[in-house]
Amino acid sequence: MLAGMHYKSLFPPVPPLPEQNAHDFILDPMGQGHDIDHVLHVDASTGRKRTRREFKQRVRDAATALVSPPSDGGFGIGIDQGEIIGILSHNCLEYITLVYSSLATTIPFALISAYSTPFELVHSLRVAKATRLFVHPSLLSGALRAAREIGLSEEHIYILEGHVKDRRSLGEAIEEVRRRQIPRVPVKPARRDTLAYLVFSSGTSGLPKAVMISHGNIIYSLVQTIISAKDDPVPDGPPNVVLAFLPFYHTYGLHYLCLRGMLAPATFVVVSKWDVDAVLSLIPKFRITVLPLIPSAIHQIVNHKRIRKVDFSSVTTIGSGAAYLPPQLAAALQSLVPSNPRIGEGYGMSELTISAMRTPTPTMLGGRIEAKVGSCGLLLPGMEARIVRADGSLAGLNEPGELWLKGGNVALGYWGNEKATKETFVDGWLRTGDTVRADEDQVFFFDTLKVSGVQVSPTELEDLLIAHPDKLIIDACVAGVSGGRTSDEKVPRAWVVLSERGKRRGDAAVIKALTAWSQQNLSKYKWLRGGLQIVDQIPKNPTGKVLRRVLQDRYEESHSSSRAKL
Known part of the structure; x- marks a missing residue:
């Protein structure tokens, strides 16, 4: 409900933690998770399997290897000497092992693309x-060059898998x-503000900043999931089989596939990196039941030349994250899956x-709030919001503003960047x-344009421009500017940053190609008028x-000056 100065989650609150x-919260059977061996x-490429019990033992041995001195066969990483482990790798089984062994020893790790x-x-790295630094073999040569530039000793660069x-x-x-037979080191105690890992987030300059996530942040986030899922129980049956291609170095992949996924029995088919042809073969081969996806992957799937021949009969659950999912793209994917699952989304x-936030299910909160097309969802337990x-x-209600x-899941800040x-x-x-804006049910929506009385999502248009098959741009922004039928109606305008391929083609040719592409794929009212x-x-x-406001103001200022001169 709306409480004075801000919104509060409709879910039960997060209890004192x-x-x-x-590590203990997720893997200890006395915690919130489970301890069923399965x-x-x-490994999708080799078929190699690892049970939950084998994984837990491997994590503890890996933790012992991290901190044991070289004389005992370990790496001798000093817990109390300010060390940070960098992970530079595509998805693999040992990536998850290293994540948990780092948590167990409270040695922070940095997720590097x-x-x-x-x-x-x-x-x-700097x-x-x-x-x-633990590195995938295919990335070793680049890692060695980077290490030389920043002064990282080559002796401190290891092979992850x-x-x-x-x-x-790590395996050796x-x-x-x-x-x-080195005795296993105990799991080291951690406080709420103990740094767990760094994940990179882009900023105004395009250079990533390192976001600091604590052990308390992780646990709070997991408890939010547990509370919000209580009204949406998982049916009894064999463990779900989850396709794990989302990169583990990204927040979505790390949590959904490495951390959150451990709370209920599930089997993760680990895919090294995204390949639409391989993925469409893996779904029937492993009888995948859960598909965590992103809009760009969904776009490739639904437009694949052999999509009608793919067997999706095992799929029961689909999720989408990392970006806005246009409703028509969601509908196209649902039409391919016999179970026609609701696509879970969030913010x-x-x-x-x-x-x-997460979109509500039919059973959540007694079913009194239904999922609304194009929404970000409801605030998760313990969340507060202002617009x-x-x-x-x-x-006010239905009025846009900054969210x-x-x-307790809000990060500690940016590592080494006080400003x-x-x-x-x-x-x-x-x-x-x-x-965003919020309606009377406390359902949140990204701000949209209203053109000829119809809502238009700037994010949908941006995603479409970036998805041009010739990869002409690397970034895009769409916002409303003057030019509609009335003085207060806005029309969509795009600002784009060229890729190297786009620069070679030239400004005029790119504008012509993107305009044609958008008109080919969008309803007329969404065109970039x-x-x-x-x-x-x-x-x-x-x-x-x-x-967006910066670009809108620049446009309006320049065009008002032009109109004044006329």
Whole structure:
């Protein structure tokens, strides 16, 4: 309900939580999770399997290997010496092992994109202040070059999974401490504010900042999930089989597939990286029941040339995150799946650990609030929200403004960046930079344009422009500008940043191609009647959210000047 200055979640509150290591909360049978032994992980490429019990034992041995001195076969990583483990890898089984062993030892880890350019990799390692680095063999040469540039000793670069001659691997260290029968180190106690990991989030300059997530943030986020799911129980039956292709270095993949997924019995089919052809073969091969997806992946799936031949009969649950999912794209995917599952969505970002909202199910909250097309959902347990106008005052119902959020899942801040932290984290509130509105049911929606009386989502148009098959742009922003039938009606206008391929083609050709693409794929009322402009950079706030208002104001100012001259 609306409580004075802000909204509060409709769910039961999050109870006081103990100071606890996130490892224990998830894997300890006395915690909130389960301790049923079953096949937990399957390597999609090799078929190699690992049970939950085998995984737990491997995690404890890996933790022992991390902190044991080299004389005992370990890596000798000093817990109390400010060390941080960098992880540079595509998805693999040992990635999850390292995540949990780092939590157990309270050695923070930094999640680094496996698709980093050389410049981005150097930046990430430097910002994280990584002192050790575990690398996928295919990324080793780039890691060595980056390490030389920042002064990281090559002796502190290890192989995460597999083997490389003359370089230590996590698996070899685990086998060594087992062979020597080194006593397992105990799980180290952690407080709510004990740093668990760093995850990178883009900002105004395009250079990522390291978001600090604590053990308390992780546990709070998991409890939010447990409380919100109580009205939506999982039917009895064999464990779900989850397709795990979302990158583990991203917030969505890390939590949905590595952390949150452990709370109920499930088998995760680990896919190294996204490949639509491979994925469409894996779904029937492993009888996948749960498909966590992102809109760009859904777009590739529904438009695949052999999509009508794919067997989706095993799929019972679909989720979508990381970006806005256009309703027509959701409907196209649902039409392919015999069970016609509701596609679960939500709202989140790295600075929120993972999420702050979810769309309601028919049984949630007694069924009194139904899912609404195009919404972000309801506030998760323990969340509070404000919708703030540009002048700092609070917006009314169905009035757009900037979303501010508060809860125990809000990150500690940005690692080593006090300025950005002060701009984004204000008196316990996270300024998201997103423009939203809330209706009378406390269902939140991204701000939309109303063209000819019909709602138009800027995010949908941005996603479509970026999805152009020729990859002509790397960023886009759509917002409403003057030019409608009435003085107060806005029309969509796009600002885009060219890719290298787009630059080679030239501004005029790109504008022509994108205009044709949007008109081919959008209803007429969604066309970019406000035009399309190429810019060097899309302005963003410290959380990486687009500052549409800046571009709108620039446009209106320049065009009002032009009209005045006329």
